[in-house]
Amino acid sequence: MNRSKSMGWFCGVALCVGTAGAAAQTVDTTLKVASLPLSTSDRIDGFIVHYKPGTRAPSTTAVQAFTAARSLVAAKTATLSTNALRAASFRFARATASGGMVVRAGKALDGTAAMALMKQVAADPNVESVEPNVRMHAFRDIRPADATTGTPNDPSFSYQWHFRAGDGTMETIGKDTQSFANYGGSNAVKAWSLAQGDGVVVAVIDTGATQHPDLDTSLTDQSYDFISDAFVSGRAADGRARGAWDQGDWTTGDTYLASNGGCVDYTSVQPEDSSWHGTHVMGNVAELTDNGVGMAGVAYKARVLPVRALGHCGGSTSDIADAVVWAAGGHVDGLDDNTHPAQVINMSLGGGGACNASTDLGKAIATAIDRGATVVVAAGNSGEDAANTSPANCPGVITVASNGITGKPAFYSNYGSVVTLSAPGGGGYANDASSGTLVAAGFAWSAINAGTTVPSTPTYGSMAGTSQATPEVAGAVALMISARAKAGLATLTPGQIKTYLARTARAFPQRPSQAYGAGILDTYAAVQRAMVVSDPTADAIALVNGVPTKYQGDGTASEVLFKLVVPAKARGLTLRTLGGSGDVTLLVSKDTAPSVASAQYTSAHVGNNESVTINNAAPGTYYLLVTGITGGTTFSAMGLYTQ
Structure with missing residues (x-):
């Protein structure tokens, strides 16, 4: 099974002051900080950080990352380095069931300081995402x-x-x-x-x-x-x-x-x-x-x-x-x-x-x-x-x-x-x-x-x-x-x-x-x-080899099924979604409509650019189930093989 994204436990390495400063110059943190805009009126007392798969991170890693980031932010930006931020302490609270590391701040930080802190932590290339542990009601x-x-x-x-x-x-x-x-x-x-x-x-x-x-x-x-x-x-x-x-x-x-x-x-x-x-x-x-x-x-x-x-x-x-x-x-x-x-x-x-x-x-x-x-x-x-x-x-x-x-x-x-x-x-x-x-x-x-x-x-x-x-x-x-x-x-x-x-x-x-x-x-x-008996493959949208097919979500469906017929002796089959807006997941199976539980291949990244490549693909009908569609989602689906 080809899974381009693991949903298991994530971990990472310690973020030291020297490497954090270097990483901040080369790593784009825009998509890694998962937060709505924060202001000085917000109060954030905890964070959740996920490390990339395969990166080793004991429970102390995330705490060290926030401690180092605090020093860097306080030193670089005086307007953000309030006394609360300079004196902030952090402790590891627990790991979540989804592999996140929950870090608690000793005292709540204002939203501006919290955002600067998260951006600094996100500069570590081993970090997949960091977010505030916000309060819901x-x-x-x-x-x-x-x-x-x-x-x-x-x-x-x-x-x-x-x-x-x-x-x-x-x-x-x-x-x-x-x-x-x-x-x-x-x-x-x-x-x-x-x-x-x-x-x-x-x-x-x-x-x-x-x-x-x-x-x-x-x-x-x-x-x-x-x-x-x-x-x-x-x-x-x-x-x-x-x-x-x-x-x-x-x-x-x-x-x-x-x-x-x-x-x-x-x-x-x-x-x-x-x-x-x-x-x-x-x-x-x-x-x-x-x-x-x-x-x-x-x-x-x-x-x-x-x-x-x-x-x-x-x-x-x-x-x-x-x-x-x-x-x-x-x-x-x-x-x-x-x-x-x-x-x-x-x-x-x-x-x-x-x-x-x-x-x-x-x-x-x-x-x-x-x-x-x-x-x-x-x-x-x-x-x-x-x-x-x-x-x-x-x-x-x-x-x-x-x-x-x-x-x-x-x-x-x-x-x-x-x-x-x-x-x-x-x-x-x-x-x-x-x-x-x-x-x-x-x-x-x-x-x-x-x-x-x-x-x-x-x-x-x-x-x-x-x-x-x-x-x-x-x-x-x-x-x-x-x-x-x-x-x-x-x-x-x-x-x-x-x-x-x-x-x-x-x-x-x-x-x-x-x-x-x-x-x-x-x-x-x-x-x-x-209660209606239906064959989900009957409504699949047919793809033409090498031709992108555009799809616009209209709010009535959260998933859509495509199909591509692959002849004998095809080589280098690639099935993908690309462009537009949204955050979709691509599930692929041969000769049957896939589901989350049964898909033979899965691609799940942030955004719409998903891809599954199958070398020496066997002939048959390949079904592409695209999930995560909302009323504002747009993307193109495409299948490409050579003979």
Whole structure:
């Protein structure tokens, strides 16, 4: 097997002052520093560095690299060498499951100093990538406390407009006095005639689970709290712990003030009670249904594997990345392997960060997809381009925007070419406006907890956000997988699932001004499509020897298949992608369509220039599967052989 990129453990050699200075003159660090722009207002307290394959690096190597880089940066650029940078100390925290070295700074650095430091470390030719270990958060949804609609005291599926057909039926939700035409529902109810999620495990990487009579929490004790920082986890000591129970993520009180090392600055971050975000997401995925209690879930016979990665002030990229690997069945040092690997991973979280094939989270998600897990993530609630939000911008994920009951994109929802489709997450205000009166029809409803800090009484409540749209899609994926298995059909790849979701999406009632993906989730249509027997090679695009074929992603497919017929006595076969924009991966097999798990040849670099060369190629049809395509991806595919 010819693999031009290894996804295994990476390591490197120490960066000394002399070699770092020389390397900085000759090594282009532009693509090696995986970070969005940072400013003096940013606070960075950790980094993740990956070394190139085959380079030996003990745990001290990365620490020495940052220590040496600190001296060089402080000496060369006085404006950046603040007292904090000059006095900065570094320590090795751990290795990630994807081979990254996590280095903690003794005290947070401002973004400008952190960027200069990373560029200096990246100047070492043995470094593959370096990135800030940024803090991610459960997206700040519009919270139930903001609404004056009340919560149901009795079984009340009627509140869950987001599960219904989206066919324009007038609905009055809860205590609302106004009716709205439901064009935004996911059509999950109709899909229950085809599947209910049996046999599927959905991992919810979030704040963890709370006890609730309408949730199956039986896998919680078998999972983990991945938060390695005691301040964030609320536990007594650093390190990870068995059990994914939500202990609360409140940020009220002096402990969580930015001046005390927390996140609350009363400007961009306000103090908040515990969100019970993970519980609400779990309920949307698989709340128990037809049990005479509470509400319903999309894939109510699926099992949810909660994984705690978010606590007070969020959670680190490195912890979240390890949670992704573990949830999919991969190994994480120091933890027992997951005995219930997830076929679907829900991530209703994010932050400002770069994500590509060389970053730790990008590698973790690639590992999960390699293992057959479909990764569904929230686009974010900032009303901006999701390309600036991770993991929404990670290759291979299904990125979900949010719409309200009327079918309008939610005013807060992120958008852009990385978005796959929209799903009902609630618009908050009447008629899905950007302001006005909060209404019950403006929210997604699910299980929650009544505690303001630690868990107390289980109850039901509402949130609006891409965080709530995402489990609608994750539940739909679980139904697709379940229906397919029930029909005895071959398992769909994550790429196929993404394509089917996009191609069965329902058009928005009115064309939005921004790109919110292929349309609104239609769960019934997606499950129907998943049950169709199809030959993936039938739609392969034929290549002509030596002629580049251009391809433009339109947001409806995350992968595309090409084929080249190679005659007898061909020599020097080269199959490649080139040019354009994006970050694709090339998979090649002879006489059968490849998948991530079955490809005979793989090329995976940052960017679109991928190539597989086969000497003395046997005659036959060679299939090229190009993955990692988004709405903004362009490239050319080409096959070349000589006779």
